[in-house]
Amino acid sequence: MTEIVITGGTVLDRTGERRADVVVRDGVVTQVEEDVGEGLGEGAAAGPDATTLDAAGCVVSPGFVDLHVHLREPGREEAETIESGSRGAALGGFTAVVAMPNTDPAQDSVSVVEFVRRQGEAAGLCEVLPSGCITVGRAGEQLAPFAELAGAGVTLFTDDGSGVQDPLLMRRALEYAHGLGITLAQHCEVARLTEGAVMHEGSCCSRLGLPGWPALAEELMVHRDIELVRLTGAPMHFLHLSTAGSVRLIRAAKDDGLPVTAEAAPHHFSLTDEQLGTYSPIFKVNPPLRTAADIAAIRAGLADGTIDAIATDHAPHTPDAKELPLDQAPPGMLGLETALGVALAHLDMPLADVVAALSWKPAAIAKVDDRHGRPIAPGEPANLTVFDPTVEWRVRPARLASRSRNTPYVETPLRGRVRHTVFAGAAVVVDGEARR
């Protein structure tokens, strides 16, 4: 029997905020009351083997859910494994992560998604939810077996890393998804408009002599897919929105009552294309870092709920890969261990809204809201994050759990840090250290 008592914190969930200690036993929240911990010394509520997690000055929230991580396994284990990525997730306060399908082999068959899920279970640090491909091998030609994969528990389907270019195929995918209870998610990028692109197309790329990735390439596909949702009625999730125009399109689609959801990555509301001035491939990411005006629009979209979720697009790459010339280096940056710190440093939103975008809203999109993002109440599954919302800190790349080091936040002060993470009733992170 494992027992955990979280003492002295402020519980924050979708029902509101209150001072309370939280007792967890056998994977389930058993007690949420003020000063339970006080009574422990007298052996009242908890047994003598209880682990006590100090939450003084901290927020106790439902565990975070990341809709967008690249764990690189199978295929690129030198950059990340499911275990190392899960550890980073736990340290970042995530109790569930959706693993993107651009592995090698791609997650387009039951055997691969089951492998990913099993590796996640073996690591035991968070729930790893494999996504499925929309097309076989992410090649954009033939639909992946949605029903088989849905039968294996896959709820989100995407060819992330690239968008589905063919409008007919995308229409068919949305139509075929009907009735399977799944959601398709799009990486919005019209590839023909971004050939050779290295960074945002604008003043900065003109000056730096780098091929540009125009906002239009994202917005055209956002617009196309909104219209396909209107036509087919199938729900759709929009990955890593990066431009002001995309936010406007999604806002209008939601006003029309269409079943669309959207996410934004921390780097798209904290860093601009000016960062590429150093020519460091660490700042190369897809979609690229954009302008201050785009950042303002993404922040506003999160604040008014147009953008539902903060998703990291955690994309590990080895130091070797990030030392290639900028046009040859792969895009992507780490995100799991810094998401909360970036969000609280850069978003001017009520704390409850930030936590909503990190926890129960993405949990609903991934259809894991039966076990993640739950209210913190007796009988609920114990997936919890305890974080200090005000502490300022800096990333030390050598201390990251990720096998890679490509964090863009080395020079940036962050605010808010995860102290403890409880996953499935076990304290997997205690005082900022992973226990597994």
Added chain:
Amino acid sequence: MNHLRSIAELGPDGLHRLLDLTDHMAEVNRRPNPKVPALRGRTVCNVFFEDSTRTRLSFETAAKRLSADTMTFSVASSSLNKGESLRDTIETIAAMGVDAFVVRHGSSGVPWQISAWTTASIVNAGDGWHEHPTQALLDAYTIRQALGRTTGFDGLRIAIVGDVKHSRVARSDIAAFTMLGADVTLVAPRTLLPPGDLGDDLGVSVSDRLDPVLEDVDVLYLLRMQRERMTEALVPSLREYTARFGLTPDRARRLGDHVVVMHPGPMNRGVEMAVDPAELPGAVITQQVTNGIAVRMAVLFDLLGSGARPAPEPHTDVENTEMERA
């Protein structure tokens, strides 16, 4: 100055200093024995990841006239990618004892990346679409010489014609010419211009017609038109490009004799240069090549000369002392 990677990083003072220093190097080059021991004991390594016989020869000649030892590492970037990393290549060569790397690479920004891996000075000999600062220096020097403009280019009207978007020469020239006070006009179809607001971003005017600009210009700078641009839907045909933006016999006739005509080479005769440049009174294309050596000597001396960094051993000979006074 530790590196010469871009004109912006050089700044106006550095730009004037190098142009003045080039005068002295040009004087050395006019001597019967155009060689001084100013950089004796220094090693300059040319690292060319992209073919460029002209620029490489110019840098080699410049280094040799200053008595530096030279090494050349020449490789197509594609074959490098198969095995050894860029960083390993640079660190390996640096370990042999190199004072300066002269770097040409097809990817923008490589000189910045390399400067993080070595303590040697980096001279950018062209990176991607980005910069080619010694070309801009030799272009500025050639204009200064042709028009007697030793203090700056205030009021000088310079038109840069052609594929600015993909041109490192254009980016460096724009930076250098505007820094010296010139009014720069870019002449090209929108497909061959960089995106963004060029007036704000680069401090230039833009025209999509050459003829009105010709009436009112002191320097006409023609960029090389790459043939592959047609397949990228940037221009319909070379014939149409020449008709709109080439220096045709008709345009050459209307060009005042005072107008300086320049080209970074190699020229596409019959395309951007549709006349024989030998028949243009203002053409200074050969002078550009000649001045390239003096400019690169100035750059290497400024980076590695006795005033720049501690020398490996005291310089005692007479000629070198003269150089130092220069």
